[in-house]
Amino acid sequence: MADLKAPAKARRLAPPMSWRTRLSIFAAGYLTDATCRADGTINRRLLTYLDPGVPPSAAPRNGVSSRDIDVDPAIPLRARLFQPVGLPGPLPVVLFFHGGGFAYLSAASLAYDAACRRIARYCGAAVLSVDYRRSPEHRFPAAYDDGFSAVRFLDDPKKHPADVAPLDVSRCFLAGDSAGANIAHHVARRYAMSAPSFANVRISGLIAIQPFFGGEERTPSELQLEGAPIVSISRCDWMWRAFLPPGADRTHEAAYAASPAAAAGIDYPAFPPAVVVVGGYDPLQDWQRRYCEMLTSKGKEVRVLEYPEAIHAFYVFPEFAESKDLMLRIKEFVAGSDGSK
Numbered sequence: 104m105a106d107l108k109a110p111a112k113a114r115r116l117a118p119p120m121s122w123r124t125r126l127s128i129f130a131a132g133y134l135t136d137a138t139c140r141a142d143g144t145i146n147r148r149l150l151t152y153l154d155p156g157v158p159p160s161a162a163p164r165n166g167v168s169s170r171d172i173d174v175d176p177a178i179p180l181r182a183r184l185f186q187p188v189g190l191p192g193p194l195p196v197v198l199f200f201h202g203g204g205f206a207y208l209s210a211a212s213l214a215y216d217a218a219c220r221r222i223a224r225y226c227g228a229a230v231l232s233v234d235y236r237r238s239p240e241h242r243f244p245a246a247y248d249d250g251f252s253a254v255r256f257l258d259d260p261k262k263h264p265a266d267v268a269p270l271d272v273s274r275c276f277l278a279g280d281s282a283g284a285n286i287a288h289h290v291a292r293r294y295a296m297s298a299p300s301f302a303n304v305r306i307s308g309l310i311a312i313q314p315f316f317g318g319e320e321r322t323p324s325e326l327q328l329e330g331a332p333i334v335s336i337s338r339c340d341w342m343w344r345a346f347l348p349p350g351a352d353r354t355h356e357a358a359y360a361a362s363p364a365a366a367a368g369i370d371y372p373a374f375p376p377a378v379v380v381v382g383g384y385d386p387l388q389d390w391q392r393r394y395c396e397m398l399t400s401k402g403k404e405v406r407v408l409e410y411p412e413a414i415h416a417f418y419v420f421p422e423f424a425e426s427k428d429l430m431l432r433i434k435e436f437v438a439g440s441d442g443s444k
Contacts, residue, residue: 116331116332117414124423128414131416134154137153138150138153138207139345143341143344145206145345154209154212156209156212157211159171166189167187167188167220167224168188169184169185169186169219169220170267171183172184174249174253175252178236178249180235180252181210182210182231182233182253182256183216185219185223185231185232187228187229192268192270193270193271194227194270195228195271195437196229196257197229197231197278197310198231198233198257198278199222199231199232199233200233200246200278200279200286200287200290201279202215202279202283202416203237204338204341204345205345206237206345207237215232215419218418221421221430222430225430225431226434227437227438228276228437229268235249235286238346239345239346243346243355244289247286247293250289250290253290254290254301254304257275258272273303273305274305274437275304276306276436276437277291277306277310277375278309278310278311278312279314280312280314280418281313281315285314285315285357288360291306291374291375293368295368295371296371298373306373306375307375308376308378309375309376310377310380311380312418313380313387314360314391315339315342316360316393317387318353318354318358319354323389324388324389325386325387328384328386331384331385331386332384332414332415333415334385335386343358366397369398374401376403377404377406378406378407379391379406380410380418380429381407382410382415382417382425383411384415385413385414386415387415410425418430
């Protein structure tokens with residue numbers, strides 16, 4: 104891997120974009136800033152109003168149907184299953200974890216409902232979007248536990264609803280963006296260390312879209328791109344405080360990808376090949392490249408997709424050309440795996 108790079112277009116904080124996109128980005132920032140409190144709690148009542156979620160749709164939308172299913176009633180843990188219609192099955196599965204700094208958004212949020220629908224349509228795959236527990240009410244390791252529970256759910260076909268089309272869980276991919284990509288990484292670690300205990304699931308790949316990692320230092324990209332869309336130092340600091348165990352700093356294994364604890368399990372054979380997406384206007388890009396360097400140092404296969412004109416979470420905005428290109432790259436990654444890991 105190359106040394107850390109300076110962020111693309113460092114003199115600017117964002118690429119050109121339409122006023123509609125700017126308005127959507129402003130709304131996303133407002134949703135966060137208006138509901139997080141200085142004492143580390145979230146105004147969930149206001150957040151429910153600002154992010155009400157959209158219902159699933161048994162009738163296909165853009166060729167994809169969706170339904171909500173129980174993954175583990177004891178938690179309780181639910182997920183939204185997206186299935187493209189008219190394709191011969193069984194279909195590969197993308198186990199997806201949404202972003203939102205561990206604290207915000209859900210599988211039913213409009214942006215993620217639409218994004219998972221696009222992934223299912225482009226890839227010809229079922230997408231199971233996990234509605235994991237959120238911080239600060241549920242700190243580390245709750246989100247990771249929920250992600251691993253979803254893998255266990257897929258491994259037991261008796262738990263699948265009887266009217267769900269058959270799933271080919273021997274071709275399963277872990278995917279997510281931002282905090283969701285962080286969760287996908289840690290779930291992949293847990294899977295790799297316990298792979299022999301799974302009867303059916305085989306993790307074929309990891310798709311980490313602009314993963315949310317950090318550390319105690321301020322990197323060049325964080326400093327030079329302060330004020331960029333979506334991500335800011337103050338928001339990230341608040342989210343890590345809300346997620347990490349009380350008293351922990353960002354050298355904790357959840358945040359710092361190069362820590363020995365965070366790297367445990369990566370050198371196991373069952374840890375999958377990875378695609379890591381990096382945006383040139385993402386303040387977190389230095390941490391993402393360090394994550395890639397860590398995977399490579401462990402002998403893992405890593406493909407880095409660089410989008411120099413991309414902001415954080417760019418792919419949830421279909422108007423960006425990079426968004427469609429990423430969908431095509433994910434399609435190639437899923438289609439290129441034979442599920443043999």
